[in-house]
Amino acid sequence: MSKSVLSMSVSLDGYIATPDDFLGGADDERLHHWFATADSGPAKELVDAENACGAVLTGRRTAELMDHWGGDHAGNPIFVVSHRPPGPAARYFYPKVHYVTDVVTAMEQAKAAAGDRTVEVRGASVAQSALAAGVLDEIVVHQIPVLLGRGRRLFEELPAEIELEILQVVDTPEATHIRYGVKR
């Protein structure tokens, strides 16, 4: 059975990007520096698990910022949650990009497409919608030792408290990786 996972690199003050969608630091990539050292061990296993997903569920803003990742994720389909119909690129070019108007239906379709692999959730807004709708199974936070000071938050407000369970902690000098299960 597929599970849905949100994996995000987050500054200690809760930001996933600057206001202009950069990632901080002198090279505008601060939040992703840890990737460069995650070439072995448990941090690499987290990256590998993310890359081995069977489908992507994303919000529209993230999808459009990324040009729909070129139309698929390593050959796997992308499900975009949006009330509006897709734009021309998604309509004309990308048979594996599917626009769905609600997050619950989108997750059902994404899990069916993913089979026994995971559904990777992309985008803070749709992740919060998935949490509120009870269709997000795990959260992997790569907690980066930096305060960005401002930007786009991973979490804004939710309609109710949600209990989590700590499933795994990976302690490296570059980041503290924490995998949480979402309790139902």
Add this chain to the structure above:
Amino acid sequence: MSKSVLSMSVSLDGYIATPDDFLGGADDERLHHWFATADSGPAKELVDAENACGAVLTGRRTAELMDHWGGDHAGNPIFVVSHRPPGPAARYFYPKVHYVTDVVTAMEQAKAAAGDRTVEVRGASVAQSALAAGVLDEIVVHQIPVLLGRGRRLFEELPAEIELEILQVVDTPEATHIRYGVKR
């Protein structure tokens, strides 16, 4: 030489309290549940270190919410950062409570009073002022596996990015404790 430390229990979505200054959960104490199990091991060492401080530096809102902790912290002085003069209770009752109009001077006085022990920083707003002014040395985050959904944030906005260094990670089922050094 004294160092200044901010220690806070924080939900994964970055809240240190609900909008009404409760701590979440059915008993309104969710963020502090981990204390009940921190009776041994490295989590207890973190609590012990916090309790062994030599002075407290706090914001006014926190000081007043806590009635100035009765006038001292285990006999040690309390420095309140506020532009306004103290209210009657602090003026009349508490010789160990000192109101100071700026965070840099307050920290100098608190460190002098603390000697070789730590200055514990209390309150999100004053902690952000101390970070911005370059007078906060360490941050201890007790990351609690819960999403509160709304409330008072530990971090709002800062004037610039600040690099941190991961000094210690304590992995327990109840919380992920991370001690950061603030880089200068």
